[in-house]
Amino acid sequence: MGNIVLLDELTINQIAAGEVLDRPANAVKELVENSIDAGSKHITIEIKNGGKELIKVTDDGSGIKKDDLLISFERHATSKIRKVEDLENTYTMGFRGEALASIVAVSKVTMVTKTAEDELGSKVVAESGEVLKVEEVSCNTGTSISVNELFFNTPVRYKFLKQDFTEFRYIREWVEKTAMANLDISFKLINEGKIVFSSNGNGNIHDIVYAIYGKQTEEKIVDVDFKEDDIRITGIVGNTLLADKTRKNQIIFLNKRNIKDKIVENAADQAFNANIGIGKKGFFIINIEMPAGEYDVNVHPTKNEVRFKDESKIYKVVYSALKSSLLSKEFLGDNSQEQLESKINYINNEFGFLTNHFGNKKDNYSEKMKADIELIHRETDRKIEYKFVGILFKTYIIIELDNQMYLIDQHAAHERILYEQIRANYKDNLKNNSQMTLIPELINLTHKEFEFVKENLELFQNIGFELEPFGDNTVKVSGFPDIEYRKKINNREMFLDILDEMTGNAKSNFKTVEERFIATVACKAAVKAGMDLTAEEVDTLIQRLLKLQNPYTCPHGRPTTVKFNKNEILSL
Ligand SMILES: Nc1ncnc2c1ncn2[C@@H]1O[C@H](COP(=O)(O)OP(=O)(O)OP(=O)(O)O)[C@@H](O)[C@H]1O
Ligand SMILES: [Mg+2]
Incomplete structure (x- = not known):
């Protein structure tokens, strides 16, 4: 100096x-x-x-x-x-x-x-x-x-x-x-x-998290280490169980300086969205390393506010960094190169999905994106071997895999699977994503519901509903989304449940109506707790879930799966 x-x-x-x-x-x-x-x-x-x-x-x-x-x-x-x-x-x-x-x-x-x-x-x-x-x-x-x-x-x-x-x-x-x-x-x-x-001073953030927050927390974090161009993000992110009502566990450093920043917070919210519960804030501690010329700290004497020169870039990199760690949490499946690549594709796709505002989908989803999506689909052909143990309370599927016991919540898991499917269809603007019914259903609605349908016709159609207003407060539905349905779910009931949810005042995490709608359809179309599943249905569910890029929670943030390892159980 x-x-x-x-x-x-x-x-x-x-x-x-x-x-x-x-x-x-x-x-x-x-x-x-x-x-x-x-x-x-x-x-x-x-x-x-x-x-x-x-x-x-x-x-x-x-x-x-x-x-x-x-x-x-x-x-x-x-x-x-x-x-x-x-x-x-x-x-x-x-x-x-x-x-x-x-x-x-x-x-x-x-x-x-x-x-x-x-x-x-x-x-x-x-x-x-x-x-x-x-x-x-x-x-x-x-x-x-x-x-x-x-x-x-x-x-x-x-x-x-x-x-x-x-x-x-x-x-x-x-x-x-x-x-x-x-x-x-x-x-x-x-x-x-x-x-x-x-x-x-040994460079290991886990030691410090352990010292400050304790073992229970340290066990629920994953490393973040992500680089794009001249921005590198390192640190840790906590799983859904560490989410909190406030932002007190969101610690942001910029070149090691502790800052408060709305853009970073918003990017984080977006990355955690559909991974944690409604109204909750994710747990993370990150350091953003980037050239000092790319931001201004000379804004306030306390230096804890900065101005980024390229705000959308910082948003995207923070989002990608957190998202890739949220998905990396060693779940089931592997972390091979192939997996890694398809994960990055998934993140880019999802980011595109979130930032494109659903406008001109055709322009935004280029040929390359299509190829990426195919890659994800192809990857899912492998069959995962596990031992089926049983079903608890007609709700939790229990399996054994790699010295771990998994309790899989059948509703949350199915909901996540459907959510990914519906969203992929929506994103691709897939045509022919409807399953036509033999006889169209005439469904009576409340005035509020009817208005909602009329205002959002395109939304319904994009997801695969074939429907048209049919006189006063009545719609004619001749096709339902062609996603994996359980026969147990009644089409008409599902349709009404969706409308009930969308027109109600329940609190929601989702920023856009589209996102909320997709999550709602997934929820209402999914098997419920207490429904009997056949062995084949169970296997399909597990195979699909384990191959998802993001199998950890349902879109509303409930964990799909709780995992216990053998040692934990033996030492009970
Ligand atoms: N612990 C230290 N070791 C070595 N040099 C120091 C130390 N503390 C202060 N100095 C020297 O004293 C100078 C004045 O410190 P001071 O904290 O007042 O200002 P600054 O760090 O340069 O700026 P700021 O007011 O933003 O902190 C520093 O620039 C540095 O050269
Ligand atoms: Mg000083």
């Missing part, structure tokens, strides 16, 4: 500065980010009284050169950029040159620091923004900064601090997050003399 200089007036004015330090966790953040920027491998954070009495951050980074000591406490003094344009290729957490100055202004600071070249280090004592003493000391390479009595000279701010344990909780949450983004740094957090969190 170069020398520390004062930024010129123009640059100062171009930088989103002026962040106020309003609680101990902010000071911890600034100090630790400086340690990270200094290339540290070990960072220790010691806290007393929720950080009000003491915050001490010790690192083994580059240290500060003797010449730079005093200027480092000045406002707008930084070694990290010279001009605002430098931000285009700056990857450090800091760049405003104001953190140390604002901490020193409201506390009593002692800094001990030494670079590798120097024999002896220096100790600087400062208070209320003034340097009181500088002396040579012998110490290790790196920097240690103690912040004592934060806000001692700003009583109003001090008064607004919360209880020690609350302030400490903010600190702890921030340190844990930061450790998840900086897997190659070993962090240690000490509260009142006791180590309360540590990470080993």
